[in-house]
Structure formats: C-alpha cells, structure tokens
Amino acid sequence: MNVATLVEEARAAGVSLCLQDGKVKMRGPVEAQEALRPSLAPHRDEIRAYLQAENRLAEQPPEDCAGALQSADGGFYLPWGPYLTADNIRVMHVELVWIIEHLAQLEVWPEEHREDVLSRAIRGPLSDLLPNLHHFNQRLTEANAAAAARVAVHARTWRYAR
Structure with a gap:
C-alpha cells in the first residue's frame, strides 16, 4: 500500500502521525490507534521518511511565496501595504x-x-x-x-x- 495513502487514512481516522526524536508517534483516539497499528507497523521506515520529507517541505516557502513572512502557526503572508506616517x-x-x-x-x-x-x-x-x-x-x-x-x-x- 502507498505510504501517502496510509498517512491520509490515519488522519481521516483522527490520528495524527508525527516524528519525535526520530520515531513515528501517533496521537488521537486510542481505539483508532489500535486499529491502525497493524497496518502502519510494517511501513514504519517509509512513514518516517515520508514525514521527514513533509517537514522539510513545510520549512521552506513555496516558490509563489518568495519574500513572504511566516507567522507562528506556519502560514505565509505578505504585509498589507506600505508604512504610513x-x-x-x-x-x-x-x-x-x-x-x-x-x-x-x-x-x-x-x-x-x-x-x-x-x-x-x-x-x-x-x-x-x-x-x-x-x-x-x-x-x-x-x-x-x-x-x-x-x-x-x-x-x-x-x-x-x-
């Protein structure tokens, strides 16, 4: 099965996958975690690589956001207008x-x-x-x-x- 599909299925079930100290961690409802664990466990290394790539993409702004500022929540924005005295x-x-x-x-x-x-x-x-x-x-x-x-x-x- 495709790793991106596995990650999306987990997110759809309310489980978020994240990296913590180089390990894949699950957060969300315990029942959903237990149901997903057997299908995710064999693909642990691929999921880790997928999440690392996702994090790297999130750190660098897209090309159409060149020069934009980044807010604390990770969103990109441009200043509204010129400074007015x-x-x-x-x-x-x-x-x-x-x-x-x-x-x-x-x-x-x-x-x-x-x-x-x-x-x-x-x-x-x-x-x-x-x-x-x-x-x-x-x-x-x-x-x-x-x-x-x-x-x-x-x-x-x-x-x-x-």
Whole structure:
C-alpha cells in the first residue's frame, strides 16, 4: 500500500502521525490507534521518511511565496501595504473629506446624509481609509462624467425663441 495513502487514512481516522526524536508517534483516539497499528507497523521506515520529507517541505516557502513572512502557526503572508506616517493619514483624511463633499454637492445629498457619511468615513477604522478613498473617488469620477454628459446634451439642444 502507498505510504501517502496510509498517512491520509490515519488522519481521516483522527490520528495524527508525527516524528519525535526520530520515531513515528501517533496521537488521537486510542481505539483508532489500535486499529491502525497493524497496518502502519510494517511501513514504519517509509512513514518516517515520508514525514521527514513533509517537514522539510513545510520549512521552506513555496516558490509563489518568495519574500513572504511566516507567522507562528506556519502560514505565509505578505504585509498589507506600505508604512504610513501620521502625516500621510492626515492628508488622506483631508482628501477623503474633499471627495465626499464634492460628491454630496453633485448628487445633491441631504445634509443629514452628508454628515453621516463624513462622520463614518473619518471615525472609521484605519483599515477602511484606502478602500473608502478608492470607492468615493470612483463615485466622484462617475458623477463628474454624468454631469459633463448632461451639460453636453443641454448645449446641443435647440431652443426656439417665441
């Protein structure tokens, strides 16, 4: 039987196989360990080699994770974004307020709605700052394009003086 299949069967039964001081150890329900022991015992050396290879692969990051950081639980991650200073954040907040104010004027928002959106955008978590900038900037671009289209249509209409 294939060693990988044996290891997967053990894991499916709730038994984990690991190396401890060069020996294969089983952890999990005692009944499952006793049931698996006869099928695993003859392949002890192959299972040891398989687990060692698995451990070596786990220690080195995959090629697509080059440059990634590794967390304590073994997962790989990339830093979320660039380092931002307090001045960068203030500038982004000012830009966000300016964008929301202009969008509110173009879309003729009620005063309460504008105040609510502004307070949520400014008091929201820092992780929302860049997504909010992107979202409201995109909406402002669309609103400006719609306003320019209305002006162009209005300029092309004929008016008759009666």
